[in-house]
Amino acid sequence: xxxxxxQIINFRNLKSTKIIPGVNFNLFxxxxxxxxxxxxxxxxxxxxxxxxxxxxxxxxxxxxxxRAVVKGEIESQRVTSKITLTLEQAGRRVEIDGKMVGRASxxxxxxxxxxxxxYDTGMVRNSPDSRRRYLDRxxxxxxxxxLNCWHNYHRILKQRNHLLKKSETSSxxxxxxxxxxAGAEVMERRLSFVSNLDKRLKNHYSVIxxxxxxxxxxxxxxxxxxxxxxxxxxxxxxxxxxxxKNDEKFGSTxxxxxxxxxxxxxxxxxLKTFGSQGEQKSFVLALKMAELxxxxxxxxxxxxxxxxxxxxxLDTARICNLFAALSAKNxxxxxxxxxxxxxxxxxxxxxxSVFRICDGNPTYEEN
Amino acid sequence: MxxxxxxxxxLVSEFKxxxxxxxxxxxxxxxxxxxxxxxxxxLSEALLEVRDRTHSCSVCFALxxxxxxxxxxxxxxxxxxxxxxxxxxxxxMERSNAWHGxxxxxxxxxxxxxxxxxxxxxxxxxxxxxxxxxxxxxVIATNFTVEGEATALFLTKLLRQxxxxxxxLAHGIPLGSDIEFVDAATVQWALQGRNEI
Ligand SMILES: [Zn+2]
Numbered sequence: 371x372x373x374x375x376x377q378i379i380n381f382r383n384l385k386s387t388k389i390i391p392g393v394n395f396n397l398f399x400x401x402x403x404x405x406x407x408x409x410x411x412x413x414x415x416x417x418x419x420x421x422x423x424x425x426x427x428x429x430x431x432x433x434x435x436x437r438a439v440v441k442g443e444i445e446s447q448r449v450t451s452k453i454t455l456t457l458e459q460a461g462r463r464v465e466i467d468g469k470m471v472g473r474a475s476x477x478x479x480x481x482x483x484x485x486x487x488x489y490d491t492g493m494v495r496n497s498p499d500s501r502r503r504y505l506d507r508x509x510x511x512x513x514x515x516x517l518n519c520w521h522n523y524h525r526i527l528k529q530r531n532h533l534l535k536k537s538e539t540s541s542x543x544x545x546x547x548x549x550x551x552a553g554a555e556v557m558e559r560r561l562s563f564v565s566n567l568d569k570r571l572k573n574h575y576s577v578i579x580x581x582x583x584x585x586x587x588x589x590x591x592x593x594x595x596x597x598x599x600x601x602x603x604x605x606x607x608x609x610x611x612x613x614x615k616n617d618e619k620f621g622s623t624x625x626x627x628x629x630x631x632x633x634x635x636x637x638x639x640x641l642k643t644f645g646s647q648g649e650q651k652s653f654v655l656a657l658k659m660a661e662l663x664x665x666x667x668x669x670x671x672x673x674x675x676x677x678x679x680x681x682x683x684l685d686t687a688r689i690c691n692l693f694a695a696l697s698a699k700n701x702x703x704x705x706x707x708x709x710x711x712x713x714x715x716x717x718x719x720x721x722x723s724v725f726r727i728c729d730g731n732p733t734y735e736e737n
Numbered sequence: 738m739x740x741x742x743x744x745x746x747x748l749v750s751e752f753k754x755x756x757x758x759x760x761x762x763x764x765x766x767x768x769x770x771x772x773x774x775x776x777x778x779x780l781s782e783a784l785l786e787v788r789d790r791t792h793s794c795s796v797c798f799a800l801x802x803x804x805x806x807x808x809x810x811x812x813x814x815x816x817x818x819x820x821x822x823x824x825x826x827x828x829x830m831e832r833s834n835a836w837h838g839x840x841x842x843x844x845x846x847x848x849x850x851x852x853x854x855x856x857x858x859x860x861x862x863x864x865x866x867x868x869x870x871x872x873x874x875x876v877i878a879t880n881f882t883v884e885g886e887a888t889a890l891f892l893t894k895l896l897r898q899x900x901x902x903x904x905x906l907a908h909g910i911p912l913g914s915d916i917e918f919v920d921a922a923t924v925q926w927a928l929q930g931r932n933e934i
Contacts, residue, residue, distance in 0.1 A: 522883055540855050545847075
């Protein structure tokens with residue numbers, strides 16, 4: 371998958387920006403606040419329903435403007451298509467080759483990107499909801515049905531929570547049953563995704579970190595031991611029934627995939643408390659590489675890799691290891707950094723383009 | 738408000754209450770009617786007539802001018818009831834010409850968020866019809882939404898206590914469409930609901 375060109379209008383601080391990226395490595399460098407990350411975000415949004423920065427729609431539109439537009443020509447399965455994304459107060463519209471697209475899922479798989487940004491390293495230490503957000507976004511990329519069952523689950527959850535606040539309970543069993551069906555599907559799809567990621571993780575961790583420690587990602591829904599959909603459902607119903615008194619008291623459902631956590635382990639110990647900062651960064655980077663390879667297997671094409679704020683996030687050794695691994699794939703990579711660093715040129719074995727970003731405007735630099 | 742003529746403003750305000758109608762459309766509709774007074778008269782008569790003559794059937798709660806409705810009093814299979822959420826769904830079923838039984842309109846679906854519980858829709862009335870003993874089959878044709886599915890499950894549990902065959906409308910691939918162009922979710926549903934032939 372590749373972005374052949376991209377035009378960004380009224381998007382955050384980017385008034386009108388046009389970039390024709392190179393086929394492999396692309397470095398956007400410049401001072402902070404000049405819009406480097408905004409370009410990455412726009413590229414990401416061409417293939418994804420939500421920003422990786424957890425931004426609200428109106429934050430994406432330039433102040434005092436009605437709409438932001440991101441247009442891109444992308445190549446996937448040897449076919450070039452034009453994607454036009456219009457972001458307005460009312461929502462977002464997507465056109466593919468001039469035709470309006472009804473559902474978000476029609477964009478699915480057209481342009482996959484794996485992002486590594488400061489938001490991601492933060493998730494190791496943050497509360498479970500930031501890890502859950504990561505997991506949801508990653509599963510969605512790999513699994514087209516996930517978005518639909520996730521939405522269903524959350525709609526049913528809202529209905530059930532509303533019912534718990536009231537004394538009318540004649541239909542509570544019904545909503546519990548529906549919640550368990552939808553919840554079991556969410557859990558089953560997460561379990562399958564995480565086990566696929568885990569298989570690939572150890573290898574990537576040792577490549578990135580030059581360490582021999584065993585990296586592991588684990589998802590075990592709270593209170594659930596089974597791994598098959600219908601068995602999970604039975605267990606989940608029992609769990610919900612056991613918690614019913616408590617849930618009625620607080621007027622909300624206290625257990626389920628909306629509260630679950632995903633665990634990062636190094637040599638069997640929690641990364642959050644036992645891992646050094648360097649190890650945490652290597653871990654998340656290895657996680658992203660595992661994701662990249664899993665998406666590669668599913669779609670038969672390598673996704674984009676977006677590396678935000680390289681300078682502050684990674685040291686030279688890790689950057690060299692990462693670039694060597696990415697160079698082996700003949701893929702498209704986008705990187706932002708505050709300065710051009712020597713190791714960039716040294717460790718990349720493919721052609722690369724450098725753009726200096728100043729006030730949202732890119733200047734191509736010969737290298 | 739776009740006008741200072743109070744009767745016109747009132748009409749525009751009423752139009753704006755209709756689904757999908759904004760201020761500009763409402764104003765356009767109002768001026769269109771004003772161009773021809775006979776149109777205005779016909780519309781106002783039609784509105785009053787539909788208000789005075791329609792009500793819901795006392796048996797099945799379909800929209801009707803007679804009571805019971807033409808389907809309940811007609812030559813249909815009264816042993817089979819098709820349960821729908823609203824009169825529009827029933828009309829859609831009728832257009833298919835594929836159902837020869839009678840109907841039961843629930844007038845809604847279970848939705849705690851909308852304040853609709855089992856006692857707010859016509860579930861008791863359905864159970865009374867079923868327990869009268871003449872009903873052999875109930876087809877649940879509520880929508881395939883979160884609320885419609887919950888309603889279907891709720892009904893199923895209650896109906897199991899009666900001696901009736903219960904079935905759910907199948908969902909799957911739209912007729913006349915190529916499987917390759919149907920989205921993955923629909924294909925999955927269709928596989929789950931496959932029939933032996
Ligand atoms: Zn009737």
